Amino acid sequence: MKSAVVVGAGIWGVSLAWKLAELGWRVTVVEQHHPGHVRQASAGETRLIRAAHGTDEWYTRMAWTARTGWREIERRAGEELFIEAGLVWFARDADGWERASARTLAEAGIPHEMWEPERAGRMFPDFSADGVEFALWEPGAGVVRARRSVQVLAGLARAAGVEFVRARALPYPKPGMRGVVLDGGEVLAADRVVWASGAWMPEVFPEIGKLEVTKQDTFHFGVPAAWTAPRVPAWVDYDLSAYGHGDIDGTGMKATSDAEGEPYDPENGSRAVSASSERMSRAYLARRFPSLAAAPVVFTQVCQYISTPDGNWIIAEVDDGVWLLGGDSGHGFKHAPALADYMAAILSDKEEPEARFGLHDRTWARGLRTSGQTE
């Protein structure tokens, strides 16, 4: 029986652990807190699932494949996690990112429609088409209950035989060692070690290059019942770096900036949102959904992006059998089920990771997240 140690019980770690266990591997997950703890990037109340990724066919197809994976997780767990509310992209440029996305979606055979701004407006109780040239509609997109999904997947993994150890894995011990040393001194050896350690990765592997960890404040606003999802879809204003969705589970309507925040320490940084972030969300509401500009804030969260220079993830073997799986760059949640399949094939020597995921120097670029304007 092959064995693996996975460091980190965020969505990437638990999805991979479950997948490997289902394939017959003996798997141990090492997590310093709890699966779904509020400091991890995966513990947001919600995350968007969308296939559009501009011209990038690889992520487009991976997101669409992952959608089937989410349905399978729901079936196995007996619980709804993915709310298929659809997603509207408000395109401000007639031939920009959204048009490129539509072409890629068409090539991949993924359902989508191009709408006049007025038609998009009919999806919302109140809407201003200010600056919108057209809308791109993804009917198969939506919102996933994120933190709950981590907990559910951890449960499925446990049921499949995965052992969870609450401990901190210490900085990578020594070359040639296929294992991790825990803060209590115990050594866990395995055929494969995967560091799915999110924003904590640079602590352990400082040499992996320029990764930026930034503070991201999210806001949910109290709204009338007419704004409830799935009647109100998810939405992204790519060129204005804003996104959100209708009220899910009574947590209010999410309306948040996607611009990158201040540098951030995921372990000790304050989890209090800032007044300037709230002002940004309200300014956006005033512009696009004017009746909500003064709505009360009912729920907030602070999370972190861990961004590589070009927004592509890191999937790299740093030593024999020792892998990094990170640098999610703020767009990794939706992909988790499909990424777990991909990673399991890599660990089983059946697939090579795409060259773009390596540890080479990268050219600065953005565009894979829901944000066309990042500062």
Ligand SMILES: Cc1cc2nc3c(=O)[nH]c(=O)nc-3n(C[C@H](O)[C@H](O)[C@H](O)COP(=O)(O)OP(=O)(O)OC[C@H]3O[C@@H](n4cnc5c(N)ncnc54)[C@H](O)[C@@H]3O)c2cc1C
């Ligand atoms: C505000 C915000 C909005 C987002 N929106 C979207 C979206 O709409 N759609 C989307 O697809 N993605 C979105 N993302 C990105 C998504 O949340 C991340 O891609 C994903 O959660 C990354 O998961 P992870 O498992 O890599 O990391 P994490 O969830 O951070 O998990 C890493 C885990 O490793 C543990 N760990 C680290 N080091 C050690 C150690 N040495 N020993 C033991 N344990 C350790 C940590 O405690 C942590 O639990 C968003 C992110 C943010 C912040």
